[in-house]
Amino acid sequence: MLKEYNFDLSSRNTFRMKARCACFVEYGSVDELYSIDFDSLPKPVKHIGGGSNLLFTGDFPGTILHSAIKYVKYVDLGLDEVPVVVGSGVVWDDLVAELCGHGLWGAENLSLIPGEVGAAAVQNIGAYGVEIKDLISGVSCFDLQEKKPCKFSVGECAYGYRESMFKESGGRYIITSVLLRVSRVPRPRLEYKGLAGVDPSSPGAIRDAIIAIRRTKLPDPEETGSAGSFFKNPVITAADFVRVCDAAAPGSIVPHYVLDGGMIKVPAAWLIDQCGFKGEKEGGAAVYEKQPLVIVNATGSATPGDVLELERRIIATVHEKFGVELHPEVEHI
Ligand SMILES: Cc1cc2nc3c(=O)[nH]c(=O)nc-3n(C[C@H](O)[C@H](O)[C@H](O)COP(=O)(O)OP(=O)(O)OC[C@H]3O[C@@H](n4cnc5c(N)ncnc54)[C@H](O)[C@@H]3O)c2cc1C
The missing domain is CATH 3.30.465.10 (Uridine Diphospho-n-acetylenolpyruvylglucosamine Reductase; domain 3)
Structure with missing residues (x-):
């Protein structure tokens, strides 16, 4: 079992955010997991995998757990x-x-x-x-x-x-x-x-x-930091969809999927693209050129603040233009 205090998490998240946790515990078997004295660990306790759907927004005050059960x-x-x-x-x-x-x-x-x-x-x-x-x-x-x-x-x-x-x-x-x-x-x-x-x-x-x-x-996590699709595809009412169509550029066809029950799913990537964000930069972070749903650590030294500011600008602009609220798919820790 690996147990380390003040542990550097930069190689444990695919966004390559520089963050530390108070304690990191990696167990290699079910028996090792059962033997952990959870009461003695810094709180809160958060389990991670490869860190490919996470954004560490700063240092984590508790314990990060990781499974190395590999069979x-x-x-x-x-x-x-x-x-x-x-x-x-x-x-x-x-x-x-x-x-x-x-x-x-x-x-x-x-x-x-x-x-x-x-x-x-x-x-x-x-x-x-x-x-x-x-x-x-x-x-x-x-x-x-x-x-x-x-x-x-x-x-x-x-x-x-x-x-x-x-x-x-x-x-x-x-x-x-x-x-x-x-x-x-x-x-x-x-x-x-x-x-x-x-x-x-x-x-x-x-x-x-x-x-x-x-x-x-999609960016290769080995080369460019990201957490894949940053936003969920919004699901909106038919009335809100009409508003999106009205706000779209004249002649454009709004991609959408009608769900059971009549709600409509609109690709977040399309909404972000329509707001001109493809390639947009904020400090070391950027909207991926080939897929605007992905925010990348373009320079390798983007800070959580860069990513959060780009996220905020995207949400605000899409809301202003289309009246649609985007929500992150990536878990913020
Ligand atoms: C370039 C790129 C492309 C991607 N493409 C896709 C795609 O096509 N489809 C897709 O669905 N996703 C995609 N993702 C998102 C991501 O790969 C998935 O969400 C993946 O399952 C996250 O796995 P992880 O091990 O990195 O988990 P983490 O990001 O570390 O954790 C994800 C969640 O699982 C929890 N967790 C982790 N391990 C355990 C455990 N053992 N027990 C309980 N809870 C646990 C964590 O607490 C967290 O809430 C992509 C990501 C990237 C970076």
Whole structure:
């Protein structure tokens, strides 16, 4: 177990924000997690994964916990539906590569999403028409409130769009492992626009295609700091949508998706782009040229203040122009 005080978090968040925490604890097994004396740790306690959906807005006064539980157990590779138990500290994309290498279907559309398996189950990560909830059978946790292990079926996880019971619980449950079901039987999922023409012959072929597409659109966290999509796509009423159309440039078509119940989802990227923010800079932070939904640490030395100011300006300008309130998807700590 690693336990360090006054720990530097800059290499533990993909935004590369310089922040420290009072204490950092990394455990390598469920037994090590159970042995932690939580009462003695600086508070509050926050669990992180790869830090790819986080913005540290300053130093953290409490304890940052991290799982280094790294195992992948195939329960029976001979079945059509193969159950796989995966430790929460496994890097998600390493797992996807391994599953594709075994010719197992299900996770390939989720290739190259940064972060670790535990957080993937918290976030219900999704891309190209697939969400991790489609693969999850159950989740094993440690209940910080009751100080005991517990398990949840996929139904009990209450998954929605980037939502879960874990997110709602305010950090009560530490995920220790996830039970996935992947398929030996081919089941390519290529309905999503942009995947037309992709070679469906193997999960590896689809993975390669998705990696190639993602590399043209999103910054590589190894090269440019970011936390991916910074804002959620707003869901608005039909009346508010009319207001957006009225405010849009003459002749432009407002992209949108009508949801069950009549509410309308408008891409935040489009709203931000229409306000002229593509490439906009604030100190060391900038709106990513190729995808205005992403704020990047362009210089490598952006401060939390730079990011927060750019966020504030984007929210204010989109609200002024379109009357729509944007909310960050990235968790501020
Ligand atoms: C370039 C880029 C592209 C991205 N593309 C996508 C995408 O296509 N689709 C998508 O869905 N997301 C995407 N993301 C967002 C991000 O990768 C996901 O949200 C990912 O699941 C976060 O994983 P993490 O390990 O980094 O978690 P962190 O950011 O460290 O934590 C996320 C949340 O999970 C909680 N958590 C972490 N580990 C545990 C645990 N073991 N138990 C309980 N709670 C825990 C944390 O407290 C926090 O609330 C992208 C991010 C980047 C930087």
